[in-house]
Amino acid sequence: MPFPHDPILHALVLGVVLCSALLGVTSYFIWFERKFAGRMQGRVGPKHVGWEGLLQPIADAFKLLLKEDIVPRAADKPLFHLAPLLAVVVALMGVAVVPLASGLVIADLDVGVLFFLAAGAMTVLPTWMAGWASNNKYALIGGMRAVAQSVAYGVPMVFGALVPVIFAGSMNLSEIVAAQAGGHWFLWWPPGPGLLAAGIFLMASLAEGNRIPFDIPEAESELVSGVSTEYTGMKFGMFYLAEYVHSLVGSALFATLFLGGHDGPGPDLLALQVVWFALKTMAVATFILWIRWTFVRLRSDQLMTLCWKWLLPAGLVVLMVAAVWARFVPGRTA
């Protein structure tokens, strides 16, 4: 650990540095998404602000900051102002327990997975706050959908995340990474349950992050802009930012749980570990983008059917198989 003697100082310094870095990475992730989507659709994406549009995120942020901040007269003001702020904070919380390299983690909690899932489940709070406080029918419907969706998909997400926990015998993310050392990633080892759990986890985290095909709380073709309908300027920008941070942190957790985190070939250097971790996270994030720009949206009741009738039973079965495997098959599992 960089600051072995003072855990609070360690968490503070690393937390500020990592969160700032993550926000920067996120704005360039948005640039990357726009480029990526442009290529998929036969366009070029941002091109004119800076070389290949690299200054576009900065220009966008300035534009959002300079916009008029409109608050509906009938809005519930405190909640209305608090919701976008809380959205970003809650989205950033998950990063606290994800190890970027061995020892490079803000808080090396023994219940890291639990903390992350709890933080993920909290994202519904600002969404519902915004939906309620806006005093707008579209926002209210969006908020209602968000609550239903988040409550439903939290369950299969837990099942998906528990499979690596069973194999590693720990909820500490650093130990889960250590258990996958040497390329024995839980995605394919042990064969079967890991892959299924990864699929369930990915789908559930897409739903929690409100990404297509599960973005029904926003559903701009139906609900105008869902919960963020009444938000303008930087407040809207913060919801946008929170969504992307959530997506990136979710990808980071996926990489940690199923792709061995910072484990990779090469010398055991801190910098190389960070590179491996970043590469895996970006691979997962790009996969999510690929899904996003290919699929159309599910209907809200079909979304619920998918969760309760398919993902939940499948998650239970995978969890049972994993438990039996961990108990009776000798090998690298705890």
Added chain:
Amino acid sequence: MEMIAPQHGSVSAAGPRVLPRANPYLDIESYEAEGDLMVLNMGPQHPSTHGVLRLKLWLDGEEVVKAVPYLGYLHRGVEKLLEKLTYVMSTPIVDKNDYVSSMTNEIALCMAFEKLEGTEVPRRARYMRTIVAELQRVASHLLWLATFALDMGGALGGGTSVFMYCFRERELILDLFEELTGARFHYHYHQVGGVRHDVPTGWDARVHEVAARILERIPEYEQMLAENPIFLKRTRGIGRIDVGLAQELGLSGPNLRACGIPFDLRVLQPYAAYDEIEVRTVTAEGGDVLARYRVRVQEMRESLRIATTLIDGLPGGPIMGRKPIETPNAVRPPAGEAYVAIESPRGELGTWVISDGSPKPYRAKIRPPSFHALSALPWLLPGTTIPDVIVILGSLDPIMGEADR
């Protein structure tokens, strides 16, 4: 409440059947909701109401109890305008009716005037009319597919990808029209007695090129949509129109053909050059959103075939059937009336003109297929949820410029 039947759910095998219909005249006071009813005004400013349609929805939770469409937000008084303009001046006005299919609007109006006057259109001009009408049909269906995918997949997602692909191909057709007429959207290509521009050199080869490229790419859209389980789940069995209702409401075009009725004016009363070419009417069973999608995609292929076949056999001769007009007031059709209906991309587009012998029509009436399609909404929407409202509305392919005139 038993009048309101849920529209979603499993679909039985195709065949003659009477679907349970919702009651569009439901007295909202008599309805007992679980909680409070929410009245949602969807539109006229809404991303998915295809312009300025306003839907008043009574919602019980997310389920629609009653739906009333309000039209007229794009009313520009076109029919009155036609009474105020001479026969020569009116063609570009109707361009703006169905603004994604200007060519067919012009044809419908010009044919009504020609019938009134008794003007003969030369064979070459009739061929040209048919070719541009079919190309326009492809462009219009591409735009429909694009916006329909947008309705399904959102402005930031897979829907946008299909949207971009369709617009890329539609652009090719607009380029062809630009080369032919000088305009990309409102052409003023047709006039009473024929067409205004002859084919530029090499245009026929480019039509073949464009047709080949679009034909090559239609399977790509099908891969993204019709082979996607989510798309099928969203469209199959949704917004089913039974044959009886479709006929009662005067539906036409792909909306009617998706109910299994081979009603196609190009075949039933051939006009322009349709009597010289075989038109295969595309129908589908089911009357649901998926059937309407299938009909339109298949029609694109069929239209491209017709256009390329006709351009190969384009006869020589004049493109105008009468002498150039000296002054606008010189055209005075005899007193009488004429009704002409053609198959626009959206269905039966009719024009009814009454002449009193003066240089201006006494009355002109346009029968827009979109208006009739929208009248199905109060029957289709109750029992569905908001996402289906958007999908059903999009599948009817309404153009508000035409419905409101």
